[in-house]
Amino acid sequence: MHTTFADANATFPEARYVVLGVPFDRTTSFRPGARFGPDSIRQHSWNFETYNFETGLDLADVPVHDLGNLEEFGSAADMVEGVREAVKPIWEEGKFPITLGGDHACAPPAVEAVPRDASLGVLYIDAHLDFRDEYLGDRRSHACSSRRMVERLGSKNVVVLGVRSMSRDEKEDNDRIGMPYFSADDIHREGIVAVARKALDRLTTEKVYISLDIDGVDPAYAPGTGTPEPFGLSPLDVKTIVDMASPRLAGMDIMEVSPPWDNGNTSALAARLAREAILRVELYRRSGASERR
Numbered sequence: 001m002h003t004t005f006a007d008a009n010a011t012f013p014e015a016r017y018v019v020l021g022v023p024f025d026r027t028t029s030f031r032p033g034a035r036f037g038p039d040s041i042r043q044h045s046w047n048f049e050t051y052n053f054e055t056g057l058d059l060a061d062v063p064v065h066d067l068g069n070l071e072e073f074g075s076a077a078d079m080v081e082g083v084r085e086a087v088k089p090i091w092e093e094g095k096f097p098i099t100l101g102g103d104h105a106c107a108p109p110a111v112e113a114v115p116r117d118a119s120l121g122v123l124y125i126d127a128h129l130d131f132r133d134e135y136l137g138d139r140r141s142h143a144c145s146s147r148r149m150v151e152r153l154g155s156k157n158v159v160v161l162g163v164r165s166m167s168r169d170e171k172e173d174n175d176r177i178g179m180p181y182f183s184a185d186d187i188h189r190e191g192i193v194a195v196a197r198k199a200l201d202r203l204t205t206e207k208v209y210i211s212l213d214i215d216g217v218d219p220a221y222a223p224g225t226g227t228p229e230p231f232g233l234s235p236l237d238v239k240t241i242v243d244m245a246s247p248r249l250a251g252m253d254i255m256e257v258s259p260p261w262d263n264g265n266t267s268a269l270a271a272r273l274a275r276e277a278i279l280r281v282e283l284y285r286r287s288g289a290s291e292r293r
């Protein structure tokens, strides 16, 4: 049993990329299990070659640190405090946080921990709009996560990709508040490159953060999740978003991987996408950041 993400050989001070796990799924509304996501993603991360032929980089040469899992929290409010405290020093030291959930409630505090003067926008990949003001009496439910990010960053600085489900109230609230979104159908019809380009252009911030709810991917590819929703993105769609965002990418989370419902493919995909973000950002950094895609 591996207890760290693959090839995370660096100490915290040395690292440019910092992985942490949040084994929390108490706001899950349908089928639980995402608390086991971080360890399963870590386990599957060891299945891949350290060398990546597309970037020419070897992950063993990239300074990655794994902080391990945060403690178990009794309430969403406690979890929010814990994640903020854990991620804050990662942002403050200019490192790249990679937070592994846990349900999607674990993502907003990672974003909220960014310094106030940071120019950060979010690509929010999800089957669901997650734009409820509260759900089952909890404003920190995973059904409210894009809304909490909008409250922190502004409605124009969160763009949702791959959505195919929202309540009438969420639709009407967002018609008023104006968070941009591109549906899974938009991506199917227009192509991922065109839509990802539009989404990145909508974000006028210097830096971009990706919040990936694995249920944004079609359940045929990613069955191990709490709230599966048909008509989803392909794994390569998400890889393309990561690759295209990489010149501005400053952090990422991967949420809602639920091993009890998985055949292994969902954890493998999550691990591969975390690696993709690290390698693409590192490639851009090493290339001298001379040209923007």
Ligand SMILES: [Mn+2]
Pocket (backbone or CB within 6 Å): 104, 126, 127, 128, 130, 142, 145, 213
């Ligand atoms: Mn979500």
